[in-house]
Amino acid sequence: MFTDIEGYTAIMQHNEQQALALKDRHRQVLQREHQLYNGRIVQYYGDGTLSMFQSAVEAVECALAMQLAFRQEPQVPVRMGLHMGDVVFDGEQLFGDGVNLASRIESLGVAGSVLISDKIQAEIANHPDIKTYSVGTYQFKNVARKVEVFALDHDELVKPSPNSLKGKTEVKKRNTLxxxxxxxxxxxxxxxxxxxxxxxxxxxxxxxxxxxxxxxxxxxxxxxxxxxxxxxxxxxxxxxxxxxxxxxxxxxxxxxxxxxxxxxxxxxxxxxxxxxxxxxxxxxxxxxxxxxxxxxxxxxxxxxxxxxxxxxxxxxxxxxxxSTHNTEAYELYLKGRFFLNRRGVSIVTAIKFLKQAIELDPEFALAHAEYADANLMAGLYGLLPPNQVMYKAKQSAETALKLNPSLCETYCALGSYYCYVWDLPKAEKNFLKSLELNPSYAPAHVRYGLNYLAWMKGEFAKAEEHGRMAIKLEPLSAICFGIYAQILHAGEKFKEALETCKTGLELDPHSFLCLLYEGYSYLFLQQYEDALACFHHLMEASNKHSFVHGALVMTLCKMGNLEEARKELDNLKERAKHEYIVCTVIGIAAGWMNDNLDEVFYYLEKGYDEHDPLLVSLKHEHWVSDAVRADPRYQKLLEKMNSPNKLHFQGEY
Structure with a gap:
């Protein structure tokens, strides 16, 4: 039996406490019911489990009892897959074709249902209390025969529609990239x-x-x-x-x-x-x-x-x-990087752990490099005020260079930093050094491509080359597809950007960048209803992230619904009184109202004072309205952004 919490990564990014509570409840129910039905939990891995039983009937009864418990409040969205066959158990791990097929059946799963193989079905056929129905026959990857899959038929369970399930089967949509x-x-x-x-x-x-x-x-x-x-x-x-x-x-x-x-x-x-x-x-x-x-x-x-x-x-x-001989600092560094890879609000948690690692070992170069990157991302994605984190990023990156001048990660972070302080020569120098040290470092390709080549230089063909290289290096990374879509979007290739987002969403249906630029692509393809649907969905999924809220205002303006757009813009400004909201977003969104350009440039200038990284996009991105571009203050703002020596940062390292 395999179990897995559906959408756990997205839940963790949205609310870590809720995610941990769900995992604890998942584990408690598993342990209780396995004890009652003589099951053995072989392994916990992340938000899933693998377990074994001596009886197919007991396994199915256990699965039913667990799923009924998970359907009670607080609900846990669990998928389950069961199969029987010969296995090898070495005391620690379980191996064999039986295990592999159970995993594939679980991959078809729908939260709230229990899926079983045809072999399990044959074993329980003479138990009238257990009702099932066929949900179709599937050809799984590297399984010689086609397998008919059944679902438990119970009034309190979710009942998937026949022939509707998707998982680790032979038919996969392919993309040339x-x-x-x-x-x-x-x-x-x-x-x-x-x-x-x-x-x-x-x-x-x-x-x-x-x-x-x-x-x-x-x-x-x-x-x-x-x-x-x-x-x-x-x-x-x-x-x-x-x-x-x-x-x-x-x-x-x-x-x-x-x-x-x-x-x-x-x-x-x-x-x-x-x-x-x-x-x-x-x-x-x-x-x-x-x-x-x-x-x-x-x-x-x-x-x-x-x-x-x-x-x-x-x-x-x-x-x-x-990189360090301090094992405690090393564990904190691993925790920091673990949360940094999750993205979203987990970036702030990563900063905390990486700072602790540096405090324990001030000469830990990799921890400094990751701390620099985490601070830059917190500023870029509007999680923390950039004028509080940019200075920390620069200081930590420079410290990492002194300790170890051969880390590609450090030069990549500095390349991003110098983009955000509008110092083009230093930005390019550091990106190219990162790629020289490690040509296979995908983050350097996408950041150089988007931040420097596309947004700062307008060299879209060259930017696309680096975007494609990143995807070649990381073919299953939704983040790389999302940033490549940003490059295409900046180059006015909206259809290609949309297709790229859709491919990224095949890899990760919860990818923030892919969902955001799917909406932007629809918006600039003038498919306004589709754009509106995307942004309404993402408003809920992202807890009203300011990037999405601004995009919603733009969409409503494009649709001619100025009354609703004004309402959402006022709501965005009101939020800024109580929480950190990216000022540049408010300015860009206000620009589409075309009724108060003084307000627009008030927020753009405030974004300049806060040193918002999003300002880098103003020159070449399409979300700046024609009215704003025609105002003399727009060109003056771009000219100010070419004076990096005048910039000052707040906060201490």
């Missing part, structure tokens, strides 16, 4: 490691170890390493390696697990060829937390040895280099 060529023999994807610790909250550590291995291998000139965002799109259990190879364009996959109990550590990894499933190498490493850096180095070097990668002296030194 994500089509990979035959992979190089020297290519690898590092999947998220399974958290085998008793505490499911230790997932940040497992993810962090895998990401550190990715970063170490990325420094090797002759090895193509799939990006973190794409590799981590795959689950931690029963992964279809051929699917990984096809989607990421790699010939080998590293997978494994981490068990952390107190100061004791066990990391198990295996390197597998994608085409035939042959295990090239596997190893188990035991040690204390103090050994974590040495263990990561051993793994990286063992991989390079097995893959016969030519190691230059410089590359080898990068693999073996430890």
């Amino acid at each position: 994500r089509t990979a060529k035959k992979p190089s023999a020297k290519s690898i994807a590092v999947l998220p490691l399974v958290n085998m610790s008793n505490d499911p909250e230790q997932q940040y550590f497992s993810d962090g170890v895998a990401e550190e291995i990715i970063n170490a291998l990325s420094n090797l000139k002759d090895l193509r390493v799939a990006g973190r965002a794409s590799s981590f799109k795959f689950g931690r259990e029963n992964v279809d390696l051929k699917e990984v190879g096809e989607k990421l364009g790699v010939s080998t996959v590293l997978e494994g697990s981490v068990r952390k109990q107190g100061n004791k550590l066990r990391i198990t990894v295996q390197l597998t060829k994608v085409d035939d499933g042959f295990h090239l190498w596997s190893e188990r490493y035991d040690g204390d937390m103090d050994d974590i850096f040495a263990i990561q180095d051993k793994i990286a070097n063992a991989i390079t040895e097995k893959m016969k990668v030519t190691l230059l002296g410089k590359s080898r030194s990068k693999i073996r280099e430890s």
Whole structure:
């Protein structure tokens, strides 16, 4: 049996306390009902579980009891999939085709329902108390036969419509941007490691170890390493390696697990060829937390040895280099990066952990680099006032450079910073240095493409090249698709931007950037009803993010509904009295009312004083109204933005 909380990542980004409460309730119900029905929970992973039973009837009865409990308030949106077959259990992990098929059935799941395989159906057919109905026959990835799937038929459960389910089946929509060529023999994807610790909250550590291995291998000139965002799109259990190879364009996959109990550590990894499933190498490493850096180095070097990668002296030194010897600071750094990768309000949580890491080890270069990036993103996405975080970002990035001048992440952060202070030469210099150090660093490609080439220079063709390169490096990253859509949108390619957003939303239906630019694309394609629907949906999903609220005002103006637009604009201004709202957004939105340009430039000048990064978009983005562009104050504002030496920041480092 596999279970999974539907939409957990989006819930976590919106309300962490609610998400943790749901996960606790999920776990409590699981433990109670498994004890009653003689089930064994083999593993917790993130917001899901894998468990086993000796009886198909007991497994189904347990699933029904759990789902009925989850349907009671407070409801937990759980998907379930069950199958039976031969498995191998080594005391820690469960393997076998039976496990793989159960995982695929769960992937079809609808929250509130229970799905079972045809084999389970045959076992329970003579139990009249358990009612089921067929929801269709599906061809799952790498499963030879077609499988008929059944759902429990119960008045209090959700009943999915037959032949309507989508999951890990053979039919997948393809996009030319994500089509990979035959992979190089020297290519690898590092999947998220399974958290085998008793505490499911230790997932940040497992993810962090895998990401550190990715970063170490990325420094090797002759090895193509799939990006973190794409590799981590795959689950931690029963992964279809051929699917990984096809989607990421790699010939080998590293997978494994981490068990952390107190100061004791066990990391198990295996390197597998994608085409035939042959295990090239596997190893188990035991040690204390103090050994974590040495263990990561051993793994990286063992991989390079097995893959016969030519190691230059410089590359080898990068693999073996430890960024800190303070294990407590290292764990805080991993927590910070874990929350930073979640985006949304989690960025503020990331800042807290990264600051603590720096306080424990002021010479921890990577922590400084991530702290700089987290502060920049908090300012860019309107989470914190930029004139309070930009200075911190610059100071921490410069500290990281002094400690370790070879980190591509630091130069990328500085490139973004200098864009936001309108210093073009320094911005380009730092972006190019980041790409020189690591041409495979996707964030540098998209940020250089959008912030510098598109928004600051208007060089859209070149910007698109970097956007496509980022997608090639991170073919499963909705963020890369979202930023590429921004580049296309700035270049007035609204149809292409819309298609790019739709592809990104296939990867992550909750992607803020893709949803936002889907709406903008509809808006400038003059499909106003579609745009309005997008922004109304995103207003609720994003808790009225100021970017979305401003876009809603623009849409209502374009539709001629000026009364409703004025109401929403007044609401946005009222919110700014009680919470941080991006002033530039208010100014841009007010520009579409065409009745008070003094008000428009009041807010744009205030955005200038606050040093809002969104001002970078004013020159080339299409959301600036013609009336605003025609006003002499618009050109004067752009000219002021070319005087970086006059800028001052608030706050202390």
